[in-house]
Amino acid sequence: MPSSTLTANKRALRxxxxxxxxxxxxRTRQAAAASVLRxxxxxxxxxxxxxxxxYLSHDGELDLLPLLNQALWLNKxxxxxxxxxxxxxxxxxxxxxxxxxHWRHNRFGILEHxxxxxxxxxxxxxxxxxxxxxxxxxxxxxxGGGFYDASLAHLRxxxxxxxxxLVGVGYACQQVERLPDDPWDIRLDAVLSExxxxxxxxxxxxxxxxxxxx
Numbered sequence: 001m002p003s004s005t006l007t008a009n010k011r012a013l014r015x016x017x018x019x020x021x022x023x024x025x026x027r028t029r030q031a032a033a034a035s036v037l038r039x040x041x042x043x044x045x046x047x048x049x050x051x052x053x054x055y056l057s058h059d060g061e062l063d064l065l066p067l068l069n070q071a072l073w074l075n076k077x078x079x080x081x082x083x084x085x086x087x088x089x090x091x092x093x094x095x096x097x098x099x100x101x102h103w104r105h106n107r108f109g110i111l112e113h114x115x116x117x118x119x120x121x122x123x124x125x126x127x128x129x130x131x132x133x134x135x136x137x138x139x140x141x142x143x144g145g146g147f148y149d150a151s152l153a154h155l156r157x158x159x160x161x162x163x164x165x166l167v168g169v170g171y172a173c174q175q176v177e178r179l180p181d182d183p184w185d186i187r188l189d190a191v192l193s194e195x196x197x198x199x200x201x202x203x204x205x206x207x208x209x210x211x212x213x214x
Contacts, residue, residue: 009180014141017133020173022060032171032194033063040067043197045167049126051077051119053093053164058110059143061130062169062194072098079124081147082112089150092118121151124164129188131168138187138200139179140168152186165189172196 024032040046052071057063071078079093083106094115102114121127129148133141142148155163168188172195191198 010141010144013176013179014132014144017141017174017176018059021132021171024060024171024173029060029063033066035194036062036064036169036192037066037070039194039197040192041070043192045126045192046071046074046076049076049165051079051123051125053079053081053121053124053127055081055128055130055169056111057130058108062171064128064169067128072096079119080113082114082118083107083147089145089147091121091147091151093121093124094118121148122154122163127164127166128192129166129168131170131174131191133174133176133179134168134170134188134191135176135179136198137178138189138191139181139185140188141179146184149184149186153184155186156184167192169193 046052046067054064054068054071055061057065068078077095078097079095081091082094084090084092094113095117096113100113104112104114106112129140131140131142152163152166166186166189168191170191170193172193175191175193187200189199189201
């Protein structure tokens with residue numbers, strides 16, 4: 001498929017899925033955040049990993065605050081992304097705590113925490129990644145900025161490199177049958193939604209749907 005057609009398809013799909021996500025009611029969002037917390041705990045994600053990257057929801061993304069607060073209560077090392085300077089796309093991750101200060105809004109209006117000692121994505125053990133869409137093959141559709149793909153680009157070059165477990169987070173309504181993918185796209189290891197916890201890693205589509213039933 002020509003790259004121009006692929007880009008147009010992604011743009012149209014992104015717009016549709018964002019509309020779908022923003023159309024969810026406040027009660028549905030709140031229930032989904034609580035369900036994601038339960039499923040993450042059931043999967044043992046907060047027990048197995050120590051250095052964990054989260055995100056603060058924006059543009060209707062699924063809220064991870066309940067999960068983040070639980071991780072802080074468990075004394076995990078919790079990090080939030082911070083945008084790089086305009087000439088770069090590699091995110092930095094700043095550690096936060098229950099009494100963290102020095103908050104600011106970035107150029108997209110997303111709250112960020114400042115830190116003198118940020119870490120890179122590869123230094124995390126687990127990274128929760130926001131998404132606009134996902135499919136049964138671990139493909140992720142993001143907002144189009146390319147920040148996570150750029151931050152994780154080393155995973156395509158060095159198979160033995162230390163890497164975090166990549167868990168996409170989104171509503172079940174954001175799942176599509178098959179996403180168009182570019183060579184620079186980074187595939188997810190798992191997806192966490194309010195209905196299921198999906199693991200990929202070489203599994204078939206059939207087992208994808210049965211890994212953790214509701």
